[in-house]
Amino acid sequence: MADPIGTAGSGENVTGEAEPGGRKECDVLIIGGGPGGYVCGIRAGQLGLRVIVVDGQPLGGTCLNVGCIPSKAVIHAAGEYEMVKAMASTPLMGISVDNPSVDLAATRAWKDSIVARLNHGVGALLNRVGAEVLVGWATLIDGKTARVHLIDPGGGEAGSAESGGGEAGSAESGGGPDTVTVSAEHVVIATGSVPVELPNLPFGGDVLSSTEALDLDEVPERLAVVGGGYIGMELGLAMAKFGSQVTVVEALDRVLATYDKRLTTPVTRTLPSLGGTVLTKTKALAMTSDGLLVEGPDGQQTVPADKVLVTVGRRPQTAGWGLENVALTMDGPFLAVDNRCRTSMRDVWAVGDVTGEPMLAHRAMKQGEVVAEAIAGMPSAFDAVAIPAIVFTDPEIVTVGLAPDEAARQAEALGTRVVEGRFSLAANGRTMTIEPTEPPDHKPGSAVDAGFVRVVARADNHLVLGIQAVGSDVAELSAAFGLAIETGARLEDIAGTIHAHPTIGEGLAEASMAALGHAIHG
């Protein structure tokens, strides 16, 4: 996997106390500098623990380097480009544009600058609390010791011109020892996850993982996306907006199958409107000279494709760091942890994607915080009621808490049922002001196309169990949704809260009122 950039941030945090010959001691050794690892490092540093974070890649992990952040940058750029393209054909909001074009290499450079800034920021945060960063790959020898193979940040391929990274890392540069043995009271495994590779479509060449898809310099004319999960849909839609002819190949009967159908319907209409196609119940077989050979309900066919993006999921990174030397108890493919993120070995902890679903950065961050506090002797635990999830498609999807069917199941088990309130964003003033056109097949009262906010609550005491939304710019509502559920709000609490006008967030209050039977605008 390509290391996109060598960064200043990682180099600056090496405090350079490695003895020649390479031994270091610390309270907390964190393997992996992603969201779980670096948050753990910062919190542990705040709590006065001596911390060493080891990562062979720039700080921030998948999320910051090849995941959440760069993908959102690319998705945003694609959305803007699509808008001006639309304006070029038909003026929108009174604006017309001539001959818009996109230089994907420049888009990439813009994205990389964001990533670099954040890499640097993470490094600075760790530095500020006195945490040390070792650039290299760690292998656990036992539950208290790791051997770290250092990557020389001052030289080699990573030492690019933009980094200036040699300044503080010079202790190791120029022929220093290339391994360090680190002894730690506590070890935190934060090794994350990697894209799943299909045996018949190994990564490389024209077969891309999400990582490579974010580093394209040119828009592929034809792109096949294997796997219609959230990563495939996000990137597939972005590429379609950049002008690629996108075909999504999904083995199940619909895309975004982990979300309920009502929520995903608005999203499924977007790709066709951009000239793309979704093939469901279809399996990818192999790359051919013409494109991607697939097999669906109607037999085999070749999907025309110059590139194939494989997004069939991610798997925990359980290899390459010495798991075999510590023999931790597993939970399926994941490391088994309890609610304080303890593994089966004393003082060995694990956070983030390597510990299970949902593989989301914010879950890892909270776990990292919990572990640091637990190591410091605080009674912290990972006891979240809900972990929000967002799909940055067009429109966006937010879910927090229980989906309607799961909520109904749980309520029934408790001898009650659920009530549901939905508010169509077609009736939301703010949504209208940001949508340049009326949804093509909008019918008054239709809840579907402009999206909606939906609240699911217990019928007996109105405790809110789940909130979902689909619509433009609804991702930011996740904060309100999460707060409501985490604090145990009832429908009346949300309905009784004044929501600013005009905002999309009004939809939350309206949906709650709808569930109570008295929506104002719904």
Added chain:
Amino acid sequence: MAKQTINVPDVGEGVAEVEIVSWTVGVGDSVTRLSTVAEVMTDKATVEVPAPMDGIITELGGAVGDVLTVGSPLFVMRGQGDVDDDGETGIDGASGVEAEPVISPPPPDGITLRPHSTGETPSTESPRPAPASITSAPATQPPPPPTPPRRRQEGERPLATPAVRARARELGADLRQISGTGPAGRITHDDLDRFVQSPPSTMPAAVGGTPMAARTPNASIEEKPVVGLRRRIAERMVAATTTIPHITYVDEVDITALEDLRHQLNRESRDQPRAHDRPHLTVLPFLVRALTNVIPDFPHLNAHMIEADRGGEREVAGAGTDTLRIVGGVHVGIATQTDNGLIVPVLRHAEAHTVWSAAAAIAELSEATRTGRAKPQDLTGSTISITSLGPLGGIVTTPVINKPEVAIVGVNKIVIRPVWIDGEFVPRKMMNLSSSFDHRVVDGWDAANFVQAIRTQLEQPALLFIDRYEPDADAPSPVLGQEDDRG
């Protein structure tokens, strides 16, 4: 509106000020005539101040611990019916059926609190949905009491905000064991506080929980003002221990013979009809008897140490010279535990009591003290004290002298111990006496001899009843005559 101010009553005994010990009501509470409103305390007695009429308390004259002079306002109340005089009572009689017209909040001073007007009662036709009952709706209604905690079902996750969850973890409290009074059964910070202060007495066996859950650290702190009797005890203890150099002397007493005698007498009282009205005998009256027998040989132990005025002492003797006031009568203070604390009622002129009369008087005094009926004269003027914890007596105590006395005798518990007598161990009933003396006026030698004298009396109980040898007294003493009268 008729308000009545109730002043601090004159409790007699020339007391000029009282201390508020407790309020049984608060502002806005309704009281019935003669129900207790306050407890005030004088030097020695606690007095309950009742309400003179049915009504509502509108003002309290001070906080617990405040000292008020006799005659100053103690509390203000107004009658129950006064409000209705300004309202609609008698027009339709409706107010009569309204439950609890006023409870709280209290009206601001001088403003009449009106009961809900009849126009707002739900009995009038109204387009709105009818309120549930006549007692609902009025604006003056107190906030509803917390709804009874909703029972969570098994497996249902306790509902609590992240802050409450974090605090529960810090306190080691298991949220699954806590009932929530918040919306939808949410566990509030208050619920958590309540649980931590008084976890349920019967902890359910942790269902699927950690075995640790049954024992939780208690982080509660309660601050109580040291007032009333407790304050007085505290002051006296400080005064006694800071001014008196105590010497404590402990010796053991073989009271097997005395116990045999005592049991014999108590058995008779129980078994013989003619002895039924005799008081039950404890060790105390015998000890009192021993004291009165030996004190003539140690007169300066039955005394008051009057300190010269060096600032603060109440009893003043000559300029700068302390005085030892040796008292002829033996007034025995008997330290008694009450619900409020230690009180020392006084058996006056113990030297004039028989064992029987002393037993009866002690029982009566203790009872009066425990129930708060002791009169001031029952609680003052002791010249020497006895302290006993009964069966709790322990092996050794270090009694604190009841100032201004100079001696106190502590009784420890009676235990059967093997004692080496005539070449063998024999079981004997043994009791320790732990006695403290004011070392300014009592030397260790005297102290030891005094205790030995008591010991001798108790070990050979016949001595208790042997007349003191008076070489120049031919005639029976008046004291003996007195005893005969009483016997």
